[in-house]
Amino acid sequence: MSNTNISSSFLATIEIVTIQMTYYGPIILLTVGIFGCLCNFLTFTSRQLRENSCAFYFLCSAIFEFLSITFGLSTRLAADHFDYDLQNSNRIFCKFRAYYVSSIPLIATYFILLSAIDRYMSSSTDVYLRSFSKIKVAYRNMMLVQIGLSSILSLTRMIYYTYYIHGPLFTGDHKVIGSFLMSLTTLLYYTNYVKSFYIYTLTSQLFRSIFIQRIHSCIQKRFESNTSIIMIV
Template structure:
């Protein structure tokens, strides 16, 4: 039974997440780069998180399918691949969550009464913040390139002892606990600011930070906070538990149960990175409207183009017929005037 559960999650669930992630990330990119969203600073963070998820879905997830589902792990034989895989794993997953944190902070700034704080919620500021955050993430997780190695059992893993404890603690605090906690704080702060502005705003006056787009973005953020918390915390706790109990004697059944639990929570941790598109589609009406426009444009592009060409040809034809028919009349009228005595 345990082997069946392990096979289902390590093969079929991961393969399904790969397919769903490919479709979802593609649509996320198409939607977030449309003119409707391009001028919103919060959406820039969503797009940056989507780009980080590309590395998770197309680089990390296939390697996990091979290693967990089919026992094919190139990291067992190539030290460079071993280091790069886990460096990309930690960096991309963490940046994906931290960009959502910045999106929550952006909404908090946009709801402020202080005009100087609202200036933070600008596309130019968001682009600069994304570049700085990416650079910090790449530097911060550089320790992975030193900590990870191929052990005597031909497993690509962090060095035992204090290195492993430090690595798992950073993963738990920096990826699974701190980002969702900050998202929650900024979200509650934003709601408080919004209610305060509603109380002091004159009736009938529309404030830009209280429009439908901001409410939709806030709902999308809150759902992502919930999903990130539910999918990341179990995996981080499991990693730390495995490290702390590595020297504790266990019977065969306990070892098998631990291995199945590792496979399950590891597969669940990829859900947030693969299925953000479907979360956003369910939560945001504006998001669904843009998706509908894209699908309609994709499916109706050729018929619309053919209709436009036909209309253009008809216009030219009518113009040509009118000109050709009009010239003889004008010539006859001029000849008649010349023959008049």
Template sequence: MSPSMNVHLMEALNATSVQLNRYFSLFIFIFGFTGNILNILVLTQRSIRSNPCVFLFLMSSIANLISIISGLTPRILSSWQIDFTETNDIFCKLRAFITFTSRTVALSLIMLATYERWIMSSSNLQHRQLSSIKNDRKGSLIVTLISIVIYLQMLYRYKANLMDAPLKCYGKTSACHLLTDIIYSCLTILFPLISMTVLGVLTLSNIRKTRTCMEPRKIRREERLNEKCLIIQQRQRQRWKKIDRYLRRMLLLQVISLILLTFPQAIHKVYFTMLSNKNKSQLQYDFDRFLYNFELLLLFIESALPFYIYTLAGGKVFRNALEKLLF
């Protein structure tokens, strides 16, 4: 490829990156900020907030909101050459720490929600009793503390004004690149995704087992209850089953979106770091940076999606709470 063509390609990649940061990032910011604010307001409605899974969705929405504000605001400003995180070490370190920590918390809380759905689908009463808002609060606190401890090292390892990295604000040495990328890929993305997948399969297995043994127990209970108590119990059971069914559907769609939007970046992040010491042309570096920046935007799309997933898959339970909030 001729040098002039390389120059044209590099200019095209850089111009496209600027446009993505300026307009697409702004769209995701508005889309995600609005969605997560509405999510927080809806999920705190009295009619649904007593459900432990809803509490985890609520805390995940708060973490997603923090991730969007801390991660996308500098990207939008960078398109106008006023991103201080690219030139100031303190802002660079704080942005990286807050963005990575909040994203890890958000993904881990969804993982806890899949665990909560799994134990709720169990036929073992002792397992189902583990599902409570009190336990989920403890789990949320533990997840947050672990995420903070994991990414405290970024306050030392990240540096601004780097030229040989995917971003100007990045790990300052190759060892820092490798350590941060492995931690992020394995602990923030791969471990939660694998756990969600396994717990999802176990939940479906529990549901099938419950359906096969539900009828005999129902008949025995009906023999001991009078008609009025039976009707009340059936209505309550049907209402909670409906809520559980909607929650499983919401969770399933969110897990699928997580896999599609986060997995590519985890693989490419390690790939870029592993090959960072090899000789590359400027065009290859520019292409890697462009691809890396695009994959980062996919992550922020994932952070922006939950409200719209819940509206689509949450059925009347979520939509009624939304209508009550708005009207």
């Protein structure tokens, strides 16, 4: 009897944690992620980095990270807590969302990979390898990733969805624990696309200094604009 009570209490706690996690988790990730993406946009669109192929890859990655977290997390939050069941009632939207949340994050990931390869080539002693570290090559690689790799590699996520939909249904205790693990892994999945500004940009002395310069420039322009308005009035 005591084991049953302990089990029921544990499962009730897991359910409460799952509800709180699926509500506050996406909100926190959206706030932190959108702020980080906007900061990356501000950094990698600076004049100093316009001919920097590595910065171009980071900018492309930030764009796809922004698309990933804004659509993926917002639709997940709406479905879990605001009775927005379009993905359950509309087959076309369901398939579109499944493909979108699989392919778009992969594109962001492989732009990060391309930036790492670009840094290796730019620092290589081989002249031939260094020739690949150019903005023109970056444009071609961007198209390759978007059209080729992202379509192929998204199959891994599709296989997972197929198993989840057609696999054996969870019941009872397994359903509660399975729901918790699904929610946790989903948040961890999106956390990977929230961290780039805080891990890659701020840890680089060059990118960090450019970001600070852009912030100072924006504040100065805003201050000068307000000052001119006051003088006119």
